[in-house]
Amino acid sequence: MMKIRSFFALIILFIILSLSILSISTIQDNWSRLQLNIAEQNRIEYLQLLLVASEKIYDEHQISHISKLYNNPDPINYNPANIALKNLIAFSEKQSKSSHFLQDKYTALEIKRLSNIIRKNDSISSSYSFNRLSTIIEHKMIRIPNSSIEFMISVQGIRLTNRLYSSFTELIDQLIDICKSNNTDTDSKIKAIKLLGGIDEIKDRLITIQKFYLNNSNEIEKINDLVNEIFNNNSEKANKTIYKELVSMKYNDINIQQINVFYLQNKQHISLLSQLLLKQATDIANNQINTSKIKIYTMVCFLIIFFLFSILPIIMMIFKLSDAFSLIQKAILQLSNNDLNINLKENQRRFSFELDAIISSLIKLKNIQIEKHLLENKNQQLIHQLKLKSTTDYLTSISNRRAFLETIKHSSPEYFNHSSLAIIDIDNFKQINDKFGHASGDEVLIKFSQLLSLFFRKNDLFCRYGGEEFAILLHDCDHILAKKILEKLCTKVRYLSVALPSGEKIYFTISIGIAEMNNKFDIDQTIIHADKALYHSKATGKDRVTVYTHDMAVY
Known part of the structure; x- marks a missing residue:
């Protein structure tokens, strides 16, 4: 019997181990991909901050350079690159704890160093720094591994927009150098002509990517608009004008300030286009992260379901079969010993x-x-x-007398310090019933109860005390303040009415008696005092509020 159990146990163990190894291997593989995708997402965010910093460095240099050409002072506190560099360094320091980002902090500091060199406006140093900055950005783009074709196309578009951004800045630099040399700087002219050619080449490649490779992008309409804005007719005219003047060796008719403004506007469109492409790359990375997560969750759920619905039932079945074999074995032994006392059925x-x-x-x-x-x-x-x-009172849906008294009975003694108890009676209620009917009288009671619910505070107690009488316990309210509050209630009741089916309205008033209460154990005596004050209100003309006094006559 033990051999049969061992055989089945080995089969189950083999199945469990095989599926567990396969599932854990799949989970580990997807977990590794997930970590790489998260690291890739962080690299994209780092690249975005890097591109913003480079754009700010280009813009700051361009505006500063053109200001010096025309002997204009630099804009006050115009250092847009500082904030971008600060954000870049802060992000790199935050990520530097991971082995994937050990070099990014040093790269951020290198970008800051290049920015300081560029600010000196030395022609040779600035040119070297710009080339170094472009090389670093290109290197960071290459360091983002992704097998998605759409991702690679987006990165290629970002690379082209970055080159175009830097080309515009370098072109302005060369034009300024030519202007300073009074049209004698041949090297700058050659560089400017090469930059114009490079801009045309970037234009062709960027338009090719836009037309043939970004058709499935969610932002294709915005991308098309931005590309059209960058390479519109004005851009073509500006480039041709610069090229014509450079080739003719005159260079007298170009307004550098106007060209500078035009390129700054174009660079804004380039920056937006770069952000759209970065967003597309980020979305692709996010989708890959979500896909890896789904695969991991799926395999974990599969293992749980497998153990719950496959392994456990099989184990139970094995033990049941073992018991059955045990009984069969016992029956066979009894038969072998000629023991026929077996109930096989x-x-x-x-x-x-x-x-x-x-x-x-x-x-x-x-x-x-x-x-x-x-x-x-x-x-x-x-x-x-x-x-x-x-x-609850069956008619008005507010507390009844029993609930009112029970609440007072079970409340803490501190609740009744400087509290006031009032008994309210609807004036001439019997005449209302006799004249308009009991149904109308009930509507008067309901209407008045609704007013009580809206008028008093949440920690005040009120109830239908009986018939047309109501009781109010005003918490933390002496008789002077209670009288003022209840006189306001009398005023509101005067304007309260119940509409009859005939269109006629019933108006009514109330009389109120108040007694101050300092001890919950004196509730019965306080009610008697409030009743006396109520009778005084009734006897002296109704529609009024009376505070109980010790010398008050009984009515």
Whole structure:
């Protein structure tokens, strides 16, 4: 018997190990991809900050250079590259703890150093620094590994926009050098002509990518608009004008300041285009991260489901079969010993219907529990309804007298310090019932109860005390303040009305008696005092508020 159990146990163990190794291997592979994708996403964010910093360095240099040409002072505190460099360095320091980003901090510091060199406006040093800056950006783009064709196209577009941005800055530099040399700087003219040719080449490559490789982009309309803005007719005219003057060796008619403004505007469109392409690359990286996460979650769920719904039932089946084989083995031994006292039908029924009987029993137990739970819920609802009915006035839906007194009884003694109790009676209520009917009288009670709910604070207690009488306990309110508050209530009631089906309206007033209460154990005496004050209000003309005094006559 032990051999059979061992055989089945080995089979199960082999299945578990095989699937576990396969699943864990898949999870590890996807986890590694996920980590690489996250690192790639961070590199894209770093590249974005790097591009922003480079653009700010180009713009700062261009504006400063053109200002010096015309002997204009630099704009006050015009250092746009400082903030961008600060953000770049802060991000690189945050990421430098990871082995993937050990060099990025040094790169950020190198960019800052190049920015300081460029600010000196030395022609040779600036040219070297610009080339170094472009090389660093190109290197950072190459360091972002991604097998997606769409991603590679986006990065290629970013590379071209960065080259175009720097080319515009270098072209302005060469034009300024030519102007300073009074049209004798041949090297600058040659460099400027090469830059114009390079701009045309970048234009052709960028338009090719736009037309043939970015058709599936979600931002294709914006990309098309920006490319058209960058390479419009004015751009063509500006480049041709510069080229014509350079070739003719005159260079007298070009307005550098106007060309500078035009290129600065164009660079704004280039920056937006670069951001769109970066966004597309970021979206691709995010999709790859999400795909890796989904694969990991899928495999984890598969393992859980596999263990819950495959392995456990198989193990249970093995033990059941083992018991069955044990009984069969026992029966065979009895037969071999000529022991014929064997109830095979009983054993057969046990093999065939043991699980069915257990399941049936569980179903019955479940049904019993469900019925018990439903009965308990029903009882709780009935108890709640009975409790609600016992504490709520059936007509006005506010607290009744019993709930009012019970709340006072179970409240802490501190609650009643400087509190006031008022008894309110609707004036001439019997005449309203006699004249307009009890239904209209009920509407008056309901209308007045609704006003009480809106008028008093949440920590004040009020109830329908009986008939047309209502009781109010004003918390932390002496008799002077209570009188002012309840006089306002009297004023509001005068304007309260109940509309009849005939269109006629019922107006009514209330009389109020107030007694100050400092101890909850004196509630009965306080109610008596408030009643006396109420009777005084009734006797002296109704529609008024009276505060109880010790020398008050009883009415």
